[in-house]
Amino acid sequence: MGSYVPNTLKERDEMLKEAGYTSFEDMFSCIPDEVKLKEPLNLPSGLSEMEVARKMEELADKNTVFKSIFRGAGAYDHFIPAIVNSVISKEEFLTAYTPYQAEISQGILQSIFEFQTMICELTGMDVANASHYDGATAAAETIPMCIDRKHKTAYVSATTHPGVVKVMQTYCFGSNTKLVVIPSKDGLTDMDALQDALDKDPEAACFYLQQPNFYGSFEDAEAIGEIVHAHGAKFVMGVNPIALAIMKSPRECGADIAVGDGQPLGMPISYGGPYVGFMAATSAMMRKLPGRIVGETTDNDGNRAYVLTLQAREQHIRREKASSNICSNQDLCALTASVYMAAMGAEGMAEAARQCMAKAQYLRDELKTAGLYPVFHGPFFNEFVTNCPVDDGKLLDALAKEGILGGLPIADGSILWCVTEKNTKADIDKLVAIVKEITGKGGLSYESNF
Amino acid sequence: MNLIFEIGKEGRGLSLLPKCDVPQTDLPEKFKRTTKLHLPQLSENEISRHYTKLAGRTHGVNDGFYPLGSCTMKYNPKVNEFAASLKGFTRLHPLQEEKYAQGALEVIQMTENSLAEILGMDSFTLQPAAGAHGEFTGLLLIKSYHTDRGDTKRTKIIVPDSAHGTNPASAAMCGYEVISIPSAEDGCVDLDALRDAVGEDTAGLMLTNPNTVGLFDKNILEITKIVHEAGGLCYYDGANLNAVMGQARPGDMGFDCVHVNLHKTFSTPHGGGGPGSGPVGCKAFLADFLPGARVTGTPEEGLKLVGAPKSMGLVKEFYGNFLVVVKALAYILTLGKEGIPEASANAVLNANYMRVKLSKKYEMAYDTTCMHEFVMDLAELKHRTGVSALDVAKGLLDYGIHPPTMYFPLIVHEALMVEPCETEPREVMDEAIEALLELYDTAEKDPEYLHGAPHKAVIGRPDELGAARNPVVRYTFED
Incomplete structure (x- = not known):
């Protein structure tokens, strides 16, 4: 033993x-x-x-490891620079606990301060917390930040990842908060429905929008933000951190709070976890943020020092008056994200984002030749939905046989595809050839020596 | 030392991605980022050195003794890390079809079953990401149960005043009113106070056993009976499970649901604050309310994911912190039925060994056999010398030892809570005992020295008040 x-x-x-x-x-x-x-x-x-x-x-x-992955929906197979794993394997980072004793935890505290800064840069926000369990729980925890005596109802777009909506609903079951889902129209948030719903509700607290949304499409976030603000509610955006390298930041779209899942920033897909949630806000909302926050100060000799700060917000002080019980963060994952961002740099991240977009566009165009047509038509990032004229199980099995994880079947016979910078043109061509075999389109027969 | 933003030069970077091999596309202007994104511009060498420096300014379990009470800072075995790094786990998409993820489902099922046996529960969910997240999930089970029965008058959760702050905060997040009951003089639940507190409005009780002062509550069966007779449910906070695993089970003490911390009891690393994992277990009558997809069937006939019929929903995306679960399973397989009680027995032995040796000088908050941790009360020392629990903790830093938990539980005012864990060699504890006894003498001879401690750390005491008054929470770039 x-x-x-x-x-x-x-x-x-x-x-x-x-x-x-x-x-x-x-x-x-x-x-x-x-x-x-x-x-x-x-x-x-x-x-x-x-x-x-x-x-x-x-x-x-006993698990199948796919050579190429064309499935996203909240878990994205991006390239991970070798330096990332090297840094996060350091035992000091791996085996330490929450930095309660600042004098012997400066390394972790400084790394969190650096993470907060990078998240603020990505989102355009003033302040970020030390991280959250994942993107979905971060999204759910924005609701109590916006609720007060005059603002009681939370809203979320139906174009949000269904898992995120479900986590929000579960948290709202706990806090007895009413959560309303605003329907979608043509794969985008139905702005008329949003306008109507908010017109009728003088107690609207917040609206949550995912950008790019669950279907990969870009929403008109600025216009939506204006509707939300015109009704005195807070505008909360859930964002993809890789897309932020090229996409208008939540701040530029008028958001009060920005959250997201940091998994694309250097974390393997790992059957769903561990990932990391990030949360950032305008300075006006700083004292409503849940979770740990690291601040800069000086020690008794005037040296620069870092400490856990603004703790009056937290559960160990507020106890039953707290609006969040979180007392940890996903620090090692936040560190992973920081090292990833340091290695990629702004230009590297932008290049990854551009390649994701270009390759997704290429797959979408090629799939048309195989009889899989786009369901929605606006601009999109690295995910898109097509119809599926054949049995999706048969199609996906044929791809799986050749080491390809195809897109995710979603409601009513359609498939949500995802492409990242890791998928090469050859991978995409191979996928399309197999799809053609199954749909009987195009006449080109697939050869396994592709 | 420099921040990562203060090193490097414009134009430096790594060469990571190949040229794009498909036609370029462009984002419509309307969606384009217009503000500059400041991220570091560094060579790989500079990144490597920066983080090596940061690691050098961090104290982990690998650096030395870490007797942080209630956090169970035990050694994190390497075979667990090996298991979690296997491609068959890391390269697995959470939404790949069940038939392509049978090994992962088996990991989940084996872990759930093992935890159920160790805790005396019937079902487990691995969704919660941390202890506090587990508490929240456990209370939602209780809320789901009462709601499902139409028993809506149960609006109160009873929490002892010695509880961790997350307990009342979790109850508040579930819309409950928190009834705090005082502890009896021996640090255990005051039965009369509990009897007075329960009633038709009692949704449940949250309790740790051993409790937060490190004592096993002898009246545990009576406590859970009082709550059950009032129609409430009993929630076990597994923060202190390392004291009792393989010795006694919450399920046999009358608890209906529990959470455990895989990052404490089951040896997965704390990672500087996470990722942890806080699985929640329950008795059969609560299983229908568990969150997320449940693994059913056998590996032989094929494992399937099926939602529980009255599921509360999801408390997290996917199946929780899966790789943390992988590590915990490797640990459970390593220890097995003999190793689990051996670990708890030695955790308790180490704590009592230190307690007895330290009580030569230090006053114990409760001078009796403790479980895996004990609380020293420095009130008398402070009154006499002016040296506080904080000063002694800071003094310990100069010995290369992570201090015990300070000022918790709240019912002991100058508390230092020591939890050595079973993975410490005797001589490491002897050195820590020696250091603490020496600090006691220093407190009497030279209190000023301790007020100024630490003297050898990379920084002196930080100005926490200033940090909160004038929050600087990010680096500001010149352009």
């Missing part, structure tokens, strides 16, 4: 005696007999490291 207890049996005996006990049983007499376990746990015996490694490899091997 495996064990990480260093002290030998002899040492344990000595320590028991020195602590005044005759045995472990004697020490545990503080646990009443009625609740003590009578039988050993019904678990297998422990294993050696070699056996554990083998078992975990066996489990990993």
Whole structure:
């Protein structure tokens, strides 16, 4: 069996005696007999490291690892520079806890300060927190920031990722907040419906818009922001951080709060986690932000120093008056994002974003020749929806056989495709050739030596 | 040292991406970014050195003793990291079809089943990303249960005054009124206060056992019975599970739902504050309300994901912090049925060993057998010498030891809470005991020295008040 207890049996005996006990049983007499376990746990015996490694490899091997991935919907397969993994494997970063003791945690505190700065730069906002569990929980936690006695209803666009909407709904079930979903029209937020809904509700608190939206399309965020503000509500945007390198920032669109999932910034897709949420706001909303925030100050010798700050907002001070219970952050993931952004730089991120867009456009054009036509028609980033004239399961299986994870089937026989800078033209051509085989379009037969 | 924005030069960078191999496209003007994006412009060498410097200004479990009470800073085994780095896990899309993710579903199922056995529960969800997130999920289970029964008058959650701040905050997030009950003199639940507090409006009780002062509450069966008889449910905060795993189970103590911290008890690294994982378990009658997709079936016939019939929804995207779960499973497989009680027994032994040796000088808040952690009360020392718990903690920094948790629980005013964990060799604890005893003497002889501590850290005490009064929360670029 495996064990990480260093002290030998002899040492344990000595320590028991020195602590005044005759045995472990004697020490545990503080646990009443009625609740003590009578039988050993019904678990297998422990294993050696070699056996554990083998078992975990066996489990990993039962999964299919696709050579190329054309599926996004909240998990994006971007290129990850080698320096990222090298930095985040450093044991100091990996094994430390929340930096409560500033004097021996300057490294982590400074890295969070740098992360906050980079998130502010991306979003155009004044202040960012130290990070959140993921994009969906960050989105959900913007609602209590906007609720007060006069503003009680939260709104979200139907073009938002359905998982994000569901997390918001679950959080609102908790806080007894009314959350209204504004319908979509042609793959975009129905602005008339939004206008109508807000006209009828003097207590609107906030509206959440995802940009680019779940279908990959760019929304007219500025115009939507104006409608929201005209009704005295807060405008909250959920954004893709890679797109922000080239896309109008939430600040430029008039947002009060910007959130998003930082997974595209150097995190592998990892079956859904860990990822990282980011949250930034205008300075007017700084004291409403949940979570940790690092601030710059000086030490008793006047040296620059970093500390956790504005803690009067937080659960350990406010307890039952707190509007959020978060007391950690996804620090190692925030560090991942920082190293990614430092390695890519503004130009590298913009190039990645441009390639995502160009390659998505190329796939979309090529799929038309295979009989898969776009469902929506406005400008889009790296995701788009097509119809699917054949059984989507059959199509996806044919792609999977050749090591390709195809797009995600979404409601009513359509597919949401995603392309990143990692997908080469050859990958795309191969995908399209297989699709043609299945749809019977184009006459070109696919050869597996592509 | 410099911020990352203060190094590098315009035009530096890495060569990472190939040229685009398809025709370029352009974003319509309307959607184009017009403000400059300032990000570092550095060579790879500069990035590497910058973060190596930052790592040198950080204290992790690998650097030395980290007896931070209630945080269970145990050693983070490397085989766990190996498992979590396997391509078969990292390159897995969360929305790939079940038939292509059978190994991942098996990881989830094995972990859920193991946790259910260790905690004495029937079902688990791995969605919550942290302990506080688990508390929130657990309370939503309680809320779902009462709502489903149409029992809407249950609006109150009872929380002892010794609880972690997240407990009342989680209850508030679930729309509950928090009833704080005082602890009895021995630090345990005051049964009379509890009896007075429960009623038709009681939704539930949140409790840790061992409690936040490190004691096992002997009346636990009576406590859960009082709450159940009033129609409420009992929630177990698993923050202190490392003391009892394999010795006693919350499910056998009368708890209906629990959360556990994989980043504490199950050895996954804390990562400077995350990613953690806070799975939530429950008895069968609550399982229908669990969030997210549930793994069903057997590996032989094929595992499937199915939503629970009355699911509360989702508390996070996808299936939680999956790679953290992978690490925890590797740990559970390593320890097995013998290693799990061995770990808790040694966690408790190490704590009592330190407690007895330190009580030569330090006053203990509760002078009796503790579980995996104990609380020292420095009120008398402070009264006599002016040296506070904070001063002693800062003094400890100069010994290369991470200080215990300070000023928690709130019911002990000059508290230092020590949790050594089972993974520490005896001599490391002996050195820490020596250091703490020496600091006690220093407090008596030279209190000024400790008021000025630390003396050897990379910075002195930071001006926290100034930071809050004049918040500087980002770097400002000149252009």
